[in-house]
Amino acid sequence: MCIFVTKTTISTTISMENEVVVVVVPFLAQGHLNQLLHLSRILSGYDLPVHVVGTTTHNRQAKLRIHGWNLNSNTNIHFHEFETPLFDSPPPNPNSKTKYPSHLIPSFKASSQLREPFAKLLAIISNTARRVVVIHDYLMSTVVQDVVSFPNVEAYVFNCASAFTTFSYLWEHKGKPCLDDDEFYKQLTNIPSDFQDLPQDFLEFIFSHMECEKFNSGNIHDTCKVFDSKFIDYLSKEGLCGSTKQWALGPFNPVSINNNEDSKNNRHESLKWLDKQVQDSVIYVAFGSTTSLSDQQIEELATGLENSGQKFIWVLRDADKGDIFKGEVRNIELPKGFEESVEGKGLVVRDWAPQLEVLAHIATGGFMSHCGWNSSMESITMGVPIAAWPMHSDQPRNATLITDVLKIGVNVGDWGRDGGVVPSLVIEEAIRKLMDSDEGHEMRKRANKIGEDVRRSVKEDGVTCMEIDAFVAHITRE
Numbered sequence: 001m002c003i004f005v006t007k008t009t010i011s012t013t014i015s016m017e018n019e020v021v022v023v024v025v026p027f028l029a030q031g032h033l034n035q036l037l038h039l040s041r042i043l044s045g046y047d048l049p050v051h052v053v054g055t056t057t058h059n060r061q062a063k064l065r066i067h068g069w070n071l072n073s074n075t076n077i078h079f080h081e082f083e084t085p086l087f088d089s090p091p092p093n094p095n096s097k098t099k100y101p102s103h104l105i106p107s108f109k110a111s112s113q114l115r116e117p118f119a120k121l122l123a124i125i126s127n128t129a130r131r132v133v134v135i136h137d138y139l140m141s142t143v144v145q146d147v148v149s150f151p152n153v154e155a156y157v158f159n160c161a162s163a164f165t166t167f168s169y170l171w172e173h174k175g176k177p178c179l180d181d182d183e184f185y186k187q188l189t190n191i192p193s194d195f196q197d198l199p200q201d202f203l204e205f206i207f208s209h210m211e212c213e214k215f216n217s218g219n220i221h222d223t224c225k226v227f228d229s230k231f232i233d234y235l236s237k238e239g240l241c242g243s244t245k246q247w248a249l250g251p252f253n254p255v256s257i258n259n260n261e262d263s264k265n266n267r268h269e270s271l272k273w274l275d276k277q278v279q280d281s282v283i284y285v286a287f288g289s290t291t292s293l294s295d296q297q298i299e300e301l302a303t304g305l306e307n308s309g310q311k312f313i314w315v316l317r318d319a320d321k322g323d324i325f326k327g328e329v330r331n332i333e334l335p336k337g338f339e340e341s342v343e344g345k346g347l348v349v350r351d352w353a354p355q356l357e358v359l360a361h362i363a364t365g366g367f368m369s370h371c372g373w374n375s376s377m378e379s380i381t382m383g384v385p386i387a388a389w390p391m392h393s394d395q396p397r398n399a400t401l402i403t404d405v406l407k408i409g410v411n412v413g414d415w416g417r418d419g420g421v422v423p424s425l426v427i428e429e430a431i432r433k434l435m436d437s438d439e440g441h442e443m444r445k446r447a448n449k450i451g452e453d454v455r456r457s458v459k460e461d462g463v464t465c466m467e468i469d470a471f472v473a474h475i476t477r478e
Contacts, residue, residue, distance in 0.1 A: 279363060
C-alpha cells in the first residue's frame with residue numbers, strides 16, 4: 001500500500017491504539033534499500049506498524065526487486081513516497097579509473113531533500129503513538145536529525161556492513177590502537193585502504209552525517225553473532241567505540257526459500273535452468289547494482305568462465321542509473337560466439353535475477369561476487385562459498401572477512417585493485433580453486449556449516465531470534 005503524506009491519509013494507518021510505531025528510513029542504493037525492507041518485514045511480524053520513508057522512485061525500485069517473500073501480503077508495512085527535485089545523474093562509466101559509482105552521487109545528495117517531509121510525517125506520527133522508533137541508514141542521518149524535537153521519538157542507526165567492517169573503520173578513526181587479539185589485529189592491518197577511491201564530494205557527504213551521531217540510541221547491524229560476535233563485542237567496548245548498544249539482528253533476508261518445482265510457470269529462467277543441474281555444480285556470477293565492467297574486462301571474464309570448464313549463471317547487466325526507470329540501458333556485448341559455445345554449460349541473464357533463490361538452490365556451489373554486504377550476507381546464509389572480487393567502498397573489507405577470517409572464499413587474484421583488468425587466466429584459476437579443488441571443497445564444507453548455524457539462529461531460542469526479541473522488548477518497554 002502506498003501512502004502519500006497528508007494528514008488525512010496518515011490517520012487511516014495510525015491510530016491511538018498504536019503504542020509503538022516504527023519508521024524506517026533507508027539510503028537510496030539498492031543494497032541498503034533491500035536490507036531495510038527485509039528488516040521491516042521482520043519487525044512487522046511482531047505486530048508493529050512499520051512506515052518506510054523514501055523517494056517515489058526508490059520505493060518503487062525496492063518493491064520491484066524484493067525476493068524471498070510476498071510484499072503484497074504484508075498489510076503492516078506502509079510506504080510514504082516523496083518526490084525529490086530533479087537531479088542530473090550521468091550514466092555509469094564502465095571505463096572509469098575507479099569502480100566507485102560516481103554517477104549516483106547526485107541522487108545520493110538529492111536524498112537530503114527528504115528532511116522536511118520526513119519531519120512533517122514524524123510530527124503526525126508522534127502525536128498518535130506512545131513511542132516512535134526511527135531506524136535509519138547511517139547515510140540518512142542528516143535527513144532524520146529533527147528527531148531531537150520530539151520527546152517520544154528515539155533513533156537507531158543501521159550500519160550496512162558486517163560488524164568486522166564497521167569496526168575496522170572505527171578502529172582506523174581511533175588511530176589503530178592495539179588490540180588483545182593478535183590475529184584480528186593482523187587481519188585489520190592487512191586490509192587495503194579504500195578511501196583513495198572515494199570522490200571528495202562523497203567523502204564530504206559521509207562526514208556530514210557524523211554531526212548527527214549525538215541522537216543515536218543504538219546501532220543495528222545486518223549480521224549474525226554466529227560468525228560476527230567477536231567484532232560486535234569489540235564495537236561494544238567502552239572507550240574504544242563508545243558505549244552505545246549494538247544489536248546484531250541479521251540475517252534480515254529470508255532463510256527459508258521454497259525452490260521446489262510446483263510453480264514452474266512462474267519460476268525465473270535461471271531457476272528452471274538450475275533444476276537440471278547436479279548439486280554444487282554451478283557458480284553464480286553477479287556484481288551487484290553499482291558495478292560497471294569495461295568491455296575488455298567482460299571479454300576476460302567470458303574467457304575465464306569458458307576455460308574453467310565449470311557450469312555457470314552470469315548476470316550480465318550494467319550498474320543502476322540514478323533512476324532505473326528512465327533512460328537507455330547500455331547494450332553489453334559478449335565475445336562473438338560466446339553464448340553458442342557455452343550452450344548447455346552456461347546461462348547469461350541480462351536482467352535482474354532472483355539472487356536469493358539462486359543462492360538457495362541445491363545446484364549452486366559457488367558465488368563470484370563483488371562482496372557487497374547484501375550479497376555477502378545472502379551467500380553466507382545459504383552456505384555458498386565466494387570467489388571474492390571487490391570493487392569499491394566497504395567491499396574489500398567484506399572480502400577480507402570472507403577469505404581471511406571465515407575462510408569461506410578465495411580472492412580473484414588482486415581483483416584489479418589498482419584499476420587494472422583482471423586477466424582471464426586469473427579468473428579461471430579462482431573458479432577452479434573454488435569449484436574443483438580439495439581446498440575449495442573444504443571452503444564449501446565450512447560455508448555449509450556456517451550457513452546451517454546462521455539459519456538455525458533465527459529459530460526459536462536461536463541467537464538471532466533472542467537478539468530480535470530483546471530489541472523489540474527494548475523499543476516497546478514501558
